[in-house]
Amino acid sequence: MSVELPERDGDGYLRDMNDWTPEIARAMAAEDGIDLDDEKWNQIVKAREYYDTEMVVPPIRKFSKFIGEDQKKLFKIWRTGPMKPITKYGGLPKPTGCV
Numbered sequence: 001m002s003v004e005l006p007e008r009d010g011d012g013y014l015r016d017m018n019d020w021t022p023e024i025a026r027a028m029a030a031e032d033g034i035d036l037d038d039e040k041w042n043q044i045v046k047a048r049e050y051y052d053t054e055m056v057v058p059p060i061r062k063f064s065k066f067i068g069e070d071q072k073k074l075f076k077i078w079r080t081g082p083m084k085p086i087t088k089y090g091g092l093p094k095p096t097g098c099v
Contacts, residue, residue, distance in 0.1 A: 002027075003023050003024060003026075003027035005017075005024060005027055005028060005031070006019035006024065008028075009023065011088070011094065012028065012043055013034070013087075013088050013093070013094055014091050017091050017092065019091070019095070020090070020091025024090065024091070025044065025089045025090065026078065026089075027091055028088065029085075029089050031084065032085075034085065034089070035039055036089065039077060040077065040078070040086075042067075042092040043069075043074070043077075043082070043086055044065060044089055045090075046063075046067045047063065047083075047086045047087060047090045047092060048090050048091070048092065050066055051090075051092050055088050057093055057094075057095045057096070058083075059083070059091055059095070060074065060082060060083050063082075063083065063086075067082070083095040
């Protein structure tokens, strides 16, 4: 099954957050060679919950506290600054500041 990806910016983020669906998230990750296992998927869902409540992308410190996970573990899981892929595949705005 092929999912048609909506318009994205130069960094791969959705131009319109309303285009996001779980299927689109998984297709975006697959295109980037990223496997969204259950642990990563749960973090994406939690980031979306945080955004829905606070209307802002959380910095890594707040997010790790929000989900009860050590920051170092998040970096190890994602092998990069975790908020970038979490927000990208979560259909959220790009994080600001150091991530």
